[in-house]
Amino acid sequence: MRMQQRRQDRGVALIVVLLTMVLLSALGVALVLATSAETRIASNFRTAQQTLYAAEAAADRAIDDLALVPDWSALIGGGVLSSFVDGPPGGIRQLDDGSLVDLAEVVAFANCQKAACSSADMEAVTEDRPWGPNNPRWTLFAFGPLRALLPAGAAPVPQYVVVMAGDDPGEIDNDPSRDGAAGTLGAGIIALRAEAFGPGGAHKIVELTVVRGASAIRVLSWRELR
Numbered sequence: 106m107r108m109q110q111r112r113q114d115r116g117v118a119l120i121v122v123l124l125t126m127v128l129l130s131a132l133g134v135a136l137v138l139a140t141s142a143e144t145r146i147a148s149n150f151r152t153a154q155q156t157l158y159a160a161e162a163a164a165d166r167a168i169d170d171l172a173l174v175p176d177w178s179a180l181i182g183g184g185v186l187s188s189f190v191d192g193p194p195g196g197i198r199q200l201d202d203g204s205l206v207d208l209a210e211v212v213a214f215a216n217c218q219k220a221a222c223s224s225a226d227m228e229a230v231t232e233d234r235p236w237g238p239n240n241p242r243w244t245l246f247a248f249g250p251l252r253a254l255l256p257a258g259a260a261p262v263p264q265y266v267v268v269m270a271g272d273d274p275g276e277i278d279n280d281p282s283r284d285g286a287a288g289t290l291g292a293g294i295i296a297l298r299a300e301a302f303g304p305g306g307a308h309k310i311v312e313l314t315v316v317r318g319a320s321a322i323r324v325l326s327w328r329e330l331r
Contacts (some may be wrong), residue, residue, distance in 0.1 A: 156264055156301045156302070156307040159309070160301035166189055166247065166268075167268040167299065171322050177295050180244075181244060181270050181282065195208050198250075200303075200304065202304040204306070206302050208248060208267065215300075217229065227242055240274060241296045242271055248268065250264070251301070264302065265302045266302075267301075267302075270298075271295065273295055276291030295314070296313065299311050
């Protein structure tokens with residue numbers, strides 16, 4: 106009887122050990138998964154912040170070039186480009202991670218949230234574009250990889266940036282293709298929209314309105330679109 110009892114005790118002990126090992130293994134896997142998830146979350150947050158800073162940097166660079174444009178009507182009409190471009194104002198660009206940026210689609214989505222826009226689409230009143238016929242009609246102004254703006258030897262950055270210009274939506278002349286006449290509401294004021302694209306689908310947008318001052322370009326408003 107004692108021998109049988111000992112065997113039973115050993116069997117129970119073995120089962121307890123096996124269950125303990127399974128439990129500890131499950132806890133170990135859970136810790137690994139939690140650590141991996143936290144690492145991915147931190148990485149995604151860092152990439153999102155970098156992409157937002159890239160959009161802001163592109164907007165700052167575009168503002169510097171605005172001071173060199175004497176006729177803002179030509180600018181918002183699509184006839185002027187910044188010195189910061191990486192080729193023709195159209196076509197597809199490829200990011201370091203293999204994702205693609207179609208410049209024509211970037212402009213179209215900014216104007217009407219579609220891949221192609223009609224005049225009616227661009228004049229539609231929406232939450233982000235509530236000005237109807239005075240909605241900005243965005244045109245490309247500056248575009249290229251952010252690394253092209255950095256000094257030699259700077260840490261590599263993967264973001265691609267696009268800056269578009271449009272008429273000040275505060276104007277009421279129903280003509281978004283040109284700046285208002287001197288002395289009218291909104292004259293000498295234009296809107297800028299900077300977009301940055303990063304790895305893993307990161308995408309950030311900021312919009313600004315700027316005014317031509319006596320000695321410099323001043324920012325009147327700034328907002329991040331979410």
